[in-house]
Structure formats: structure tokens, C-alpha cells
Amino acid sequence: MNTWLMKSEPDVYSWQDLIDEGTGVWDGVRNYQARNNLQAMQVGDKVIFYHSNGARAAVGVARITKAAFPDPTFTPEKGKPNPWVVVELVAEKPFKKEIPLATIKQHPDLQNCALVRQSRLSVMPITKAEWAIFEKLGG
DNA sequence: GCCAACGTTGGC
């Protein structure tokens, strides 16, 4: 089981949207590094759901229910393969306390976290040690 | 609204 963190603009697709939908499809990723991370995900992997922009906080934990398959929202040019993929996931549990970005940035053991180091990446791996810290901070 | 970081594109 691997652990990940995914970012979404809450105005576009929020934690609440995922809860309302039941099963969410994580589409629209157009960055190769993020795509590679999506492709590495397996059913049962855990994902921290993070709100970017105005909210800027980790809000809950989701679980992958379907591994990567081609992104239906992207139409490749004729004869070319579709390079982009999506995964499916469900909300598992909200954090009791949202974890603001400021808290994450200030935690000494999260300085190497991809969220801090590579702020533009939208899908990133999280180490087991980092995961445990998020769980603790989230209550 | 501004700006830094960084990915992509296109000219050479």
C-alpha cells in the first residue's frame, strides 16, 4: 500500500464534492510527473486530499478504488495515443481538524514533503513517516 | 493582484 497527496482547487472539485459523488474520477491531470504518480497508484492506496488556493489545507483521507485508465476528458489527435490517465477514489474519512498549509510548512519533519518542496505538483507521493505526521496533525 | 517556480513551445 502506497500513500499519496492530491491537490484540488475547492472551487473546481472539493472534498465535499467527492463525498457527494461517492466515487470520484480524478481527471484533468496534464502534467507528466503527476501522471506518472497516477499510474503508479494501486487499488487500496491512501490519498490525502488537499485544498489549494483560498483554502490551503489538507482536509481528509481518500482511498483508490480503481487504478489508472485513459482520461475520457482528453481527446488525442487522430492516430495518437492518449497520454493522460485518471484514477477513481472514494472519501474515507475527514480529518477532525483540517491541517493548514502554514502548519505543514512549519513542521520540522515535513520540510522534505513534496507539497513543501514542489508546490506546483498536483499528485505526489508521501512517505509513511510523513503520512503518520499528517494523521497525527489531523486528529 | 502580484510574483516565483516551473513546464512547454518554438526559433535557431
Next chain:
DNA sequence: GCCAACGTTGGC
């Protein structure tokens, strides 16, 4: 293959 120009993301 290099690099300038440009676009996008996301924090502040």
C-alpha cells in the same frame, strides 16, 4: 540541443 518567450499554478 539550447534558450528565450510564454503560459500556468498556487502561495501570499
